[in-house]
Amino acid sequence: MADAQVISDHWGKGDVFARILEAMERAGINPATVTIEELAPVDHFHARGFPATIELADVLPIKEGDRLVDIGCGIGGPARYLAKRFRCHVDGIDITAPFVDAGNRLSELVGMTGMVEFRHGDGQKLPYADDSFGGGYSQHVTMNVPNRDLFFEEAFRVLEPGAFFALTEHGLGEVGELHHPVPWSEDGSGSYLMRPANTVACLERAGFEKVEVTDTGERYLAGYKAAIELAETGTAPVFGVHILLGKLALQIVRNAARNIEERRTHPVQIVCYKPK
Ligand SMILES: C[S@@+](CC[C@H](N)C(=O)[O-])C[C@H]1O[C@@H](n2cnc3c(N)ncnc32)[C@H](O)[C@@H]1O
Known part of the structure; x- marks a missing residue:
């Protein structure tokens, strides 16, 4: 699909794993002893990074031994964090092959290959059987998804x-x-x-219920502003998401903040359920 290639080319430029390794070395992080906490400034690749993953995890009913699906898993930080925190298993899928490769190699580095497993694919056509997972999530992925109905129907199908x-x-x-x-x-x-109201309608059309929307705009804005200040004062850490965002990183972060301030975007966190 042409669109899939456009999206994957946008995210996965060059050898992603090599870029991460090189940045780790520059930051003084030893790949042989690296921890998921040390990887967190890069591998939670969404607005506000690791703190946003923790806040989301805090409100999810995840139990030890659950099997979860991460749709659009990126390089896998959220999956590794949830697997370790809840002692659950996470299957991830992502449309960008260099991210999947980097994700699996990072899991190897931190000794988590048995707990998380990433594969290449499209969230609009999941390679999993019906009713396979006790929970699913998708952080900052759907902005790239042309057919939300299909994406949510697939999520619904694979969930118990x-x-x-x-x-x-x-x-x-x-x-x-x-x-x-x-x-x-x-x-x-x-x-x-x-628009968030249309996303909610789409989730309900797919069959989800108890759809709860939280406005995350102010928190994202504060996070983006803090990142802009670090970059502008030359104090940004060596190991950060700019490694993945590339040369346009600062402009991208400035626009992300400005779009929220000018109400061009409306960031949200949504939690819903497949009926029992
Ligand atoms: C901002 S990154 C978020 C990665 C990860 N969820 C995280 O929070 O660290 C967006 C990800 O969505 C993936 N993506 C976009 N469209 C997708 C689709 N249709 N199916 C699977 N992954 C997709 C991209 O390849 C990219 O890895």
Whole structure:
């Protein structure tokens, strides 16, 4: 699918794992002893990074031994964190092959290959059997998904009755018309934002219930502003998401903040359930 290639080319430029290793070495992180906490500034690749994953995890009913699915797992930080914190298993899938490769190699580095498993694929066509997972989540992925109905129907299909599904995203704000580049698109190609009310309707059409929406705009804005200040004062850490965002990183973060301030985007966290 042409769109899949556009999206994967956008995210996975070059040898992602080699770039991460090189940055680890520059930051004085030893790959032989690296921990998931040391990887966290890079491998939680979404607005506000690791703190946002922790906050999401705090509100999810995850139990020891659960099997979860991470749709659009990136390089796997959230999956490794949840697997370790809850002693559960996480299957991840991502459309960007260099991210899947980097994700699996990072899991090897931290000795977690048996607890998380990442594969290449599209969230609109999941390679899992019906009713396979006790919970699922998708952090900052759906901005790139052209067919939300299909994406949510697939999530619904692979979840067990009663399972949770959580997502975080930049929804479309009242004003619309984004400033580009943004993290998920340089020029608008491969970008498919939806107003939060339409995303909720879409989730309900797929069969989900008890859909709860939290506005995350103010928290994201504070996170972006802090990152901009570090970059502008030359005090940004060597090991940070700019490694993945590339040369446009600062412009991308500035636009992400400005789009929220000008109500062009409307970031949300959504938790819902497959009926029992
Ligand atoms: C901002 S990153 C988030 C990665 C990860 N969820 C995290 O929070 O660290 C967005 C990810 O969504 C993936 N993605 C976009 N569209 C996808 C799709 N249709 N199916 C699977 N992954 C997708 C991208 O390849 C990228 O890894």
